[in-house]
Amino acid sequence: MLLIEEFLDNCYEISREISEEVLNALIEYIEDNYEKIDDPLLSDVEIRVKLEEFRDYIIEAKKLSTQRALKRLSHVRGMVERFKYNFLTYSITCEDSDFAKPLDLPIKYAKGVGPAREKLLKKLGIETIGDLISFFPRDYEDRRKVIPLMYVRENEKITTKGVLKSVEKNKKGDLVIVSALLQDGINQVILKWFNQEFKEMEVKQLVGSEVYVTGTVKRGFFGAMEIQNPEISLSDSPERTILPVYSLTENLTQKTIRKIILDNLPSICNLRDLIPKEILEERKLIDVWKAYTGMHFPKSSFHYKISRKRLAYEELLLFQTALYLSKRNVKQVGGIPKSFSGKLAEEFISKLPFRLTNAQKRAHAEIREDMRSPDPMNRLLQGDVGSGKTLVAELAIIDNYEAGYQSAFMVPTSILAIQHFQKLFNHLTDLGIRVALLIGSTSQREKEKIKFALRNGDLDVVVGTHALIQEDVHFANLGLVIIDEQHRFGVKQREELISKGKVVDTLIMTATPIPRTLSLTLYGDLDMSVIDEM
Known part of the structure; x- marks a missing residue:
């Protein structure tokens, strides 16, 4: 049994090179496998005709000269791509759609949703029609190929069919196992659910019924084939298709939420395609309506994959655009150009019982250059644990202090804040x-005392958690913010760190190794310094 897209993918792979040997291999593959194609899409006359034309175009190359035959071979990959885009995807029709409801419409007005279902959907975070159509499946149940029980293989995710037999529940300490037997008259597979006690009643109601079961086949302790934590549903929808599997809440079934989303899918017509047409064509991306259709009810695995790719591309594009606008806005506001001789930092370095590594010196020099610039510093300092990132940060604090400005050192947890405070206190107090x-x-009395000192310029450095932003903390002359582990603090929070109408310098420290290409994607608004010596 072969699906059309599997057949086409194999033809695509075989045609990687242009040679007589490859052409003969392709013709042999088509002659051996074309009749094995068993796909529900063959019921579409146009698809069947186009597939036959594709087959004949290649097989008839045997009658042509070598040059013309190889020319046909060179066209195969393009033909496969066009076939898949044209016939293995689809979109709902948006022209004159009377069923498209506004995306901000409360979910209670969605088709098929009453007061009871409204409460269930809200438990899933679905408040509006827009939330509903953006509630994408967590998995898919591919019923185009229903594998008979006798052909199930270990470690393969499959959909199979059979009659559900006996159900039992066993407890082993804290572990609850609900087991059932799936049979087709000759063969059988054990179904098991772990720590899902509610499954017992749900599955018992299906005993004696023919069901579809989807999951990964494993070999059990005694050698029998098992499907663990499978998806199970009545075989009351015999059509061979790809079904979405959504996250659920109690009293909400897959059948119900599928119907609700399908009935309200025309509302995607109110989506606006944010990616310009030129970029869609250049990147070979589908439009947003076809992508949303493919995420919920894909026509093929190919349709789902390119839908996901399209939406992921849009998300990254919007993220990068936001970073660009953030960087531009920050630049327009302007930074604080600092003037300092560096003598205080040199005095500190001279008292250290060790020498700075070349990487530390390089990182410090890059930070100094940023701090003296009229543009605000946004720098990522990357280095392994023990590479001396904190020491470089201390040098930045010393330079910032010499220039006449205060520093804030933010870390994710209170424990880290205490550790950093003790180190900074011991190192910087003598200066x-x-x-x-x-x-x-920190006690309320002490907090007020610290806030007063910061506001009046009687404190030079404060170490803390994100409370430094959340609590009503004001600085007399903030010039530098150091953040340990960027992922805990967002771009928006950095934008809030503005002192006297100017954006303060920001230094982010991370021990996570970040490849340059990824750093440009995730931290597009940041410059990067790496401490690669210990």
């Missing part, structure tokens, strides 16, 4: 730099 700790457990 006359006043350091304080502000975390959630």
Whole structure:
């Protein structure tokens, strides 16, 4: 049994090179496998005719001269791509759609949703029609190929069919196992659900019924074939198709949510395609309406894959655009050009019991250059644990202090804040730099004392968690913010760090190795320094 897209994918792979040997292999594959195609899409006359034309175009190459035959071979991959885009995808028709409802319409007005279902959908975070059509499946149940029980193989995700037999529940300590038997008259497979006690009643109601079961086949402890935590549904929809599998809540079934989403899918017509047509064509991306259709009810695996690719591309494009606009806005506001001799930092370095590595020196020099610039610093400092990132950050704090500005050091947790405070306090106090700790457990009296000192310029450095942003903390002259582990703090929070109408310098430290290409994607608005020596 072969699906059309499997057949085409194999033809595509065989045709990677242009040679007589490859052509003969392709012709042999088509002659051996064309009749094995068993696909519900063959019921579409146009698809069947186009597939026959594709087959004949290649097989008839045997009658042509070598040059003309190889010319045909060179066309195969393009033909496969066009066939898949034209016939293995689809979109709902949006022209004159009377069923498209506004995306901001409350979910209670969606077709097929009453007061009871409204409450269930809201448990899933679905408040509006827009939320509903953006509630994408967590998986898919491919019923185009229903594998008989006798052909199930270990470690393969399959959909099979059989009659559900006995159900039982066993407890082994804290583990609850619900088991059932799936039979087709000759062969059988054990179904098991772990720590899903509610499945017992659900499955018992299906005993004696013919059901579809989807899951990954495993070999059990005693050698029998098992499908663990499978999806199970009545075989009351015999059409061979790809069914979406959604996250559920109690009293909401797959059948119900599929119907609700299908009935309201015309509302995707109110979506606006945010990607310009030229980019869609250049990147070979489908439009947003075909993508949303393919995410919920794909015509093929190919349709789902290109739908996901399209929406992922849009998400990254919007993210990059947001980063660009953020960087442009920050640049327009302007930074704080700092003037300092660097003598205080040199004094600090001279008292260290070790020498800075070349990587530390390079990173410090890059940070200094940023701090002296009229543009705000947005720099990512990357280095393994123990590479000396904190020492470089201390040097930046010293330079910032010498220029006459305060520093804020933000970390994800209170424990880290305490560790950093102790280190900074021990290292910087001898230079006359006043350091304080502000975390959630700091007493209210001490908090007010620290806030007052920061507001009046009596403190030079404060170490804390995101409370430094959330609580009503004001600085007399903030010039530098150091953030440990960027992923805990967003771009928006960095934009809030503005002092006296200017954007402060920001240094983000991370121990996570980030490839350059990924750093450009995730941290497109940041420059990067790497400490690659220990």
